[in-house]
Amino acid sequence: MRLLHGTLLVLACLTISIESVDRNNFKSCAQSGFCKRQRDHNPGEPTYKADFATLKIDNGHLSCQVENVKNSVLFQLDLFLLKDNRLRFRFNELNPLKKRYEVEGVIVDTLEEEKFVVVRKDSELVELKNGLNNKVALYANPLKAEFYIGDYLVASFNSKNLLKFEHLRTKPAPPEPPQENAEAQAEQPVQNESQDSEEPDMWEETYKTHTDSKPNGPQSVGMDISFHDFEHVYGIPQHADKFALRSTAGADPYRLYNLDVFEYEINNGMALYGSIPYILAHNKKFTVGLLWLNAAETWIDVRSNKADKSIFSKVADFITKSNEIPQIDTHWFSESGLIDIYLMLGPKSTDVFRQYGELTGNTPLPPLFSIAYHQCRWNYNDEDDVKNVNAGFEEHQIPMDVIWLDIEHTNDKRYFTWDSIKFPTPDQMMEHLSSFGRKLVTIVDPHIKSDSNYHVYSEAKEKGYFVKDKNGNDLDGWCWPGSSAWPDFLNDEVKNWWSTKFLLENYKGTTLDTYTWNDMNEPSMFNGPEITFPKDAVHLNGFEHRDVHNLYGQNLVKATFLGHMARSNGQRRPFILTRSTFAGSQRYGAVWTGDNTAEWEHLQISIPMCLTFSVTGMSFCGSDVGGFFKNPDSELMIRWYQAAAYQPFFRSHAHIDTKRREPWLFGEEAINLIRDAIHSRYSLIYYWYTLFYFNEKTGKPPMLPIWVEFPEENEFYDVDDQHMVGSAIMVKPITTKGASSVDVKFPGNNEIWYDVKSLRTFQGGSSTTFTDITLATVPVFHRGGSIIPYKFRLRRSTTQMADDPFTLIVCLDKQGLASGHLYFDDGLTFNYNSSKEFVLREFNFSNNKLISKNLEMSSLFKTYAWLERVIIYGIKTEPKKVTLEESGSKSTQLQFSFDSKSNVLLIRKPGVNINTDWSILLD
Ligand SMILES: *[C@@H]1O[C@H](CO)[C@@H](O)[C@H](O)[C@H]1NC(C)=O
Ligand SMILES: *[C@@H]1O[C@H](CO)[C@@H](O)[C@H](O)[C@H]1NC(C)=O
Numbered sequence: 001m002r003l004l005h006g007t008l009l010v011l012a013c014l015t016i017s018i019e020s021v022d023r024n025n026f027k028s029c030a031q032s033g034f035c036k037r038q039r040d041h042n043p044g045e046p047t048y049k050a051d052f053a054t055l056k057i058d059n060g061h062l063s064c065q066v067e068n069v070k071n072s073v074l075f076q077l078d079l080f081l082l083k084d085n086r087l088r089f090r091f092n093e094l095n096p097l098k099k100r101y102e103v104e105g106v107i108v109d110t111l112e113e114e115k116f117v118v119v120r121k122d123s124e125l126v127e128l129k130n131g132l133n134n135k136v137a138l139y140a141n142p143l144k145a146e147f148y149i150g151d152y153l154v155a156s157f158n159s160k161n162l163l164k165f166e167h168l169r170t171k172p173a174p175p176e177p178p179q180e181n182a183e184a185q186a187e188q189p190v191q192n193e194s195q196d197s198e199e200p201d202m203w204e205e206t207y208k209t210h211t212d213s214k215p216n217g218p219q220s221v222g223m224d225i226s227f228h229d230f231e232h233v234y235g236i237p238q239h240a241d242k243f244a245l246r247s248t249a250g251a252d253p254y255r256l257y258n259l260d261v262f263e264y265e266i267n268n269g270m271a272l273y274g275s276i277p278y279i280l281a282h283n284k285k286f287t288v289g290l291l292w293l294n295a296a297e298t299w300i301d302v303r304s305n306k307a308d309k310s311i312f313s314k315v316a317d318f319i320t321k322s323n324e325i326p327q328i329d330t331h332w333f334s335e336s337g338l339i340d341i342y343l344m345l346g347p348k349s350t351d352v353f354r355q356y357g358e359l360t361g362n363t364p365l366p367p368l369f370s371i372a373y374h375q376c377r378w379n380y381n382d383e384d385d386v387k388n389v390n391a392g393f394e395e396h397q398i399p400m401d402v403i404w405l406d407i408e409h410t411n412d413k414r415y416f417t418w419d420s421i422k423f424p425t426p427d428q429m430m431e432h433l434s435s436f437g438r439k440l441v442t443i444v445d446p447h448i449k450s451d452s453n454y455h456v457y458s459e460a461k462e463k464g465y466f467v468k469d470k471n472g473n474d475l476d477g478w479c480w481p482g483s484s485a486w487p488d489f490l491n492d493e494v495k496n497w498w499s500t501k502f503l504l505e506n507y508k509g510t511t512l513d514t515y516t517w518n519d520m521n522e523p524s525m526f527n528g529p530e531i532t533f534p535k536d537a538v539h540l541n542g543f544e545h546r547d548v549h550n551l552y553g554q555n556l557v558k559a560t561f562l563g564h565m566a567r568s569n570g571q572r573r574p575f576i577l578t579r580s581t582f583a584g585s586q587r588y589g590a591v592w593t594g595d596n597t598a599e600w601e602h603l604q605i606s607i608p609m610c611l612t613f614s615v616t617g618m619s620f621c622g623s624d625v626g627g628f629f630k631n632p633d634s635e636l637m638i639r640w641y642q643a644a645a646y647q648p649f650f651r652s653h654a655h656i657d658t659k660r661r662e663p664w665l666f667g668e669e670a671i672n673l674i675r676d677a678i679h680s681r682y683s684l685i686y687y688w689y690t691l692f693y694f695n696e697k698t699g700k701p702p703m704l705p706i707w708v709e710f711p712e713e714n715e716f717y718d719v720d721d722q723h724m725v726g727s728a729i730m731v732k733p734i735t736t737k738g739a740s741s742v743d744v745k746f747p748g749n750n751e752i753w754y755d756v757k758s759l760r761t762f763q764g765g766s767s768t769t770f771t772d773i774t775l776a777t778v779p780v781f782h783r784g785g786s787i788i789p790y791k792f793r794l795r796r797s798t799t800q801m802a803d804d805p806f807t808l809i810v811c812l813d814k815q816g817l818a819s820g821h822l823y824f825d826d827g828l829t830f831n832y833n834s835s836k837e838f839v840l841r842e843f844n845f846s847n848n849k850l851i852s853k854n855l856e857m858s859s860l861f862k863t864y865a866w867l868e869r870v871i872i873y874g875i876k877t878e879p880k881k882v883t884l885e886e887s888g889s890k891s892t893q894l895q896f897s898f899d900s901k902s903n904v905l906l907i908r909k910p911g912v913n914i915n916t917d918w919s920i921l922l923d
């Protein structure tokens, strides 16, 4: 009973939630019919053969028919060469018995095709080249596709003949004696009969007490995909696992099936809340990305292999000169839908970020407050509690931008309402928070309490908006409010209806300073199979839940996003947090790693989990600071704040049964250290904001694995306890109890790294063991060659920081050069987009001159922020004078001091407005 608070429990939740601590509530591959069939698939003879007599080529689109030679079922293969070095490979039944589900709402690109040259075409092989001289080779028999960057083979599909596409079929007659059965089948004229042996799970499957009726029978799809000359692949979140994907030999495949996993285990490939079927492969020369666009339950096997060089026409040879080259063999299988693959051919990681971003969208620039610090708990109990927590931050002078309210603030889990006893005057509470420049986030979950007096329920019921069960009734399940129903967010009409619930006149007690948290959107249903919907539940257009499961959460978040746009009449940028994700969820907001635990291992795993989300588009990621379940001690709490200050989404959160843990409850030393950690985030908030701006423009995430910045340094390919924030800061958070030393590896063979606090420098290509560790130690390093804007004044929230002065920290590289950017705007509205109201400057130091250059000439944005000081690290000799030159104005001598021991120059009070052109000359 330590796990869930007694008063919260509806009986059905009790048993199931408590039980779900253990992994036995979730299927293994062996317990899943299609997973077993696909994983064990061993075709012997190749099964699929393309018929190039049917080949059509039109602009960037090639199509042909493919036959399953074992049962003569025909398929259509479409290959699209898309602009910006991308390809799409789509494989479907030629004449399916009924339409198979094709993912909607994820791809936002126009998919403009690129012309190509046919290099070779005969009955066995078609070779095409795109404008960048990248090649596709399509083999007819057996069907196989190879993808080259230049002459280098990087990926191949079906080279192991594991393609297995279960065509839709009519249900065989009930089992009878074997001979009769065979005759009966032979007489059926309707459909080319499968020669696949019928297996017990094909038409019905029982797991625990739940039976899946499988009205459409077997329909899974699977194929092998190999990455040649790669030793590392990444992505396919969400798993609580290492950043570099492991071999799944001897274990289950990585599973993608959005589930509410209670007290999840770490270091395995079990499914969690989100599913992004997107994988990246990286080696010294190339980065490629591959999206397996399928929203059904999906599993992925990963194996490291070696292949004999001689079997390739030409391969890259980066890793080994031996006759064997490494490759990663992956095997993907989904329960239904199509095979629809997008391949991003890079060739660099920044290209892949852009290519994937064009496909599925980038994270829009978040409002400034949302990348600052958030204070959450299940639950802040009432209005006084909220006010007291706010006052605590004031009293202890700890910055904080947002207070959060979990499910208990509502009238008995009826979202968009308030508990009238505990929150009688939400307007006044909002006004109070706003007066401190702070915001509020309230939770809005997708389960709607079945209560005909609750307007959200009665309207959705009347309009027929709820997801249906297999019998066509509204699906009824248990969740926090008790008996509940779930709107079918796949339906755009439902999204629009939902969005109106956020209008200020409809969501009483809130203001434009109120934002939203969508939780439980896997969807979580306490009495469903694996705590979610039955797969035979029915959505829009009769598609089964099986087809769309992993998309449900994203569609809720999209509907909420529309609600926030409507709420401010399109003026304010929404902020929404989601637990469930799919490819493209980054377009709507932030994600957190779900219900983690107050343990050191969970702090450690937060880094690879967020790195994985980052490289798969979901870049606004964080974990519950302190751990959701259980009680962190002060050391864990401090270390977690220190680490999370360098992760994109920074929120403390806790389970209702945990002890209160606001930052001032851990003693005087902890208060100071937690304040320092939070302050370190605020002092860098404009650097973070600039990174998010570039993330929106380029798809490059703010939090990065080291290899993105140092692509050739293979010793960093599996490093995930150390990471970059942008290209200028490297962090190695301390994530072990009682740490007395920490090893830091410095990348960049010709680079230099600065600890701007201790004034020490470190050579790239070396590593250092730091032994002078205290609780205050946070290993953070500036990269030589960087210029980073700081704001050091301690303020209660970002609102008060707008006009504060900047300090520029300049760290010179070995050539004495440095550069950096600063972006900011009003932090809140779309004016940066609609009327270019923003500041975008480039700073450049070379030839002993620091120049600030405007990169947005038509900027109308007015700022009072000014330049307070410049600190230059790595200056060899003391200048005689330091001169500020402003365009169109006289030059001014500036005061400075030089520390010859550490080569640091401090320049005082240039005093110029940050958005003017100026230069500072040292001579
Ligand atoms: C069944 O096979 C025949 C002959 O191979 C073909 O013409 C037909 O399109 C196939 N039907 C389906 C549903 O694939
Ligand atoms: C930004 O502005 C462009 C051009 O006016 C517009 O098409 C686009 O929808 C805007 N984006 C946002 C997020 O407002």
Ligand SMILES: *[C@@H]1O[C@H](CO)[C@@H](O)[C@H](O)[C@H]1NC(C)=O
Pocket (backbone or CB within 6 Å): 819, 844, 845, 846
């Ligand atoms: C910095 O300025 C120098 C000299 O004008 C120029 O060569 C260099 O490309 C600039 N660096 C950046 C990053 O803009």
